[in-house]
Amino acid sequence: MGAVYRIILADDHQILRAGLKDLIEKDKAFKVVGQAKDGDELLSLMGSVKCDLVIMDLSMPNRDGMQAIQDVRVKFPKVKILVLTMQKDQEHFKHAMAHGASGYVLKEDAYDQLLMAVKMILRGKRFVSPTISKLLTDYYVRSLDEAESxxxxxxxxxxxxxxxxxxxxxxxxxxxxxxxxxxxxxxxxxxxxxxxxxxxxxxxxxxxxxxxxxx
Amino acid sequence: MGAVYRIILADDHQILRAGLKDLIEKDKAFKVVGQAKDGDELLSLMGSVKCDLVIMDLSMPNRDGMQAIQDVRVKFPKVKILVLTMQKDQEHFKHAMAHGASGYVLKEDAYDQLLMAVKMILRGKRFVSPTISKLLTDYYVRSLDEAESxxxxxxxxxxxxxxxxxxxxxxxxxxxxxxxxxxxxxxxxxxxxxxxxxxxxxxxxxxxxxxxxxx
DNA sequence: TTATACCTGCGTAATTCTACCTAGCCTTCT
DNA sequence: AGAAGGCTAGGTAGAATTACGCAGGTATAA
CATH class of the missing domain: 1.10.10.10 (Winged helix-like DNA-binding domain superfamily/Winged helix DNA-binding domain)
Incomplete structure (x- = not known):
């Protein structure tokens, strides 16, 4: 049955947060229960407000995203983390996932990608943006080139x-x-x-x- | 300007070859100049018929696809190779690409994927089926899980x-x-x-x- | 038919790693 | 203060690898 999932947004751009909240809450299954503009705010917010999922950027002032991921994982192990960022490279992706994120979506992706990511993550799966997926394969193929040559x-x-x-x-x-x-x-x-x-x-x-x- | 690209098909299923030839030649830029039902036939055919691209399966009798890729690469280094197969796993993909294939498309993929692959490869790029791409990422993410746990x-x-x-x-x-x-x-x-x-x-x-x- | 490269194998001596163990010093937690 | 875990380092013995050279048999190419 339709439990309402509680979501916190963390991103240093207020406009983006506002728009995102609007989009997300069009689906009545989701409720944005808090917003943070940086890592510190996120952590302290999570101390007082329960949630199931955090959607966060990687580039934030005061405790950057990568650090925030680790801290959230340690202090709130049950809360899932979805990274929503413009960082479109292997390094950021690998680090984020290695530190415990459950999903990675790009700001340039279509919104339905984000929605799919949220749903899959809340079902316990992981989700990776197809754009990133393709990027990884390209890296891999290129490494083969080097290996061959x-x-x-x-x-x-x-x-x-x-x-x-x-x-x-x-x-x-x-x-x-x-x-x-x-x-x-x-x-x-x-x-x-x-x-x-x-x-x-x-x-x-x-x-x-x-x-x-x-x- | 519109040079016609010469293509050879290698697959042990005659029906598939016939259908594929038909589809490919709908684009006047491509001409299927030969067909082979196994690796040996492919190699001897290539000795007499020039071509720009080979589209081949991996599972063939008499010199299997993987071996055929290597042989083609050695004897006809300029000819590009596109693998078209049902093998949907990391191992086959990695080996095929490592041995010198320029592209990897699944038989379950839509035809436009194959067409795109052909065009990109003939332009000197590589092409990997998005299905495989996603598969690789899944493997990667899973390996992270194991590493973490x-x-x-x-x-x-x-x-x-x-x-x-x-x-x-x-x-x-x-x-x-x-x-x-x-x-x-x-x-x-x-x-x-x-x-x-x-x-x-x-x-x-x-x-x-x-x-x-x-x- | 020479070359050439590859696969196979040995000799000897030096170096490095492995497998045990002990043990002092430090920090952290109880 | 005591216990526990981590970092440091040693002893001894044996196993494995490395360095260097040498060489016969085979297949392949010039």
Missing amino acids: SSLDILTKREQQILQFIGNGMANKNIASRLKLSVRTVETHRANLGRKLGIKNTAGLVKYAVTKGLS | SSLDILTKREQQILQFIGNGMANKNIASRLKLSVRTVETHRANLGRKLGIKNTAGLVKYAVTKGLS
């Missing part, structure tokens, strides 16, 4: 295979028995890998393998 | 710091000198890391650090 192709098949096992955290001995080779052979391959890639230690090779997606 | 928080600050250096491919000696600690101290921390995380070897720790984003 750089150096994987100077490795022989055997070397790539060995590298893959290294990347999976296997010791030379294990690799040798898996491939039915002498440990010495594996060592030779590993040495060649190190020489070709200019990496001396195991750790570097593993990192290389993992970042190249060989794992 | 699992174990990073049972590590002390110093341990996280050490883990980060390990993840960056540094040997104990280097970490020690960087942090102005004894090698033995670093070893102790590393041992504790291994114990807490249940990971025995360096490689595993590096992999852990990298996948947790500590690098």
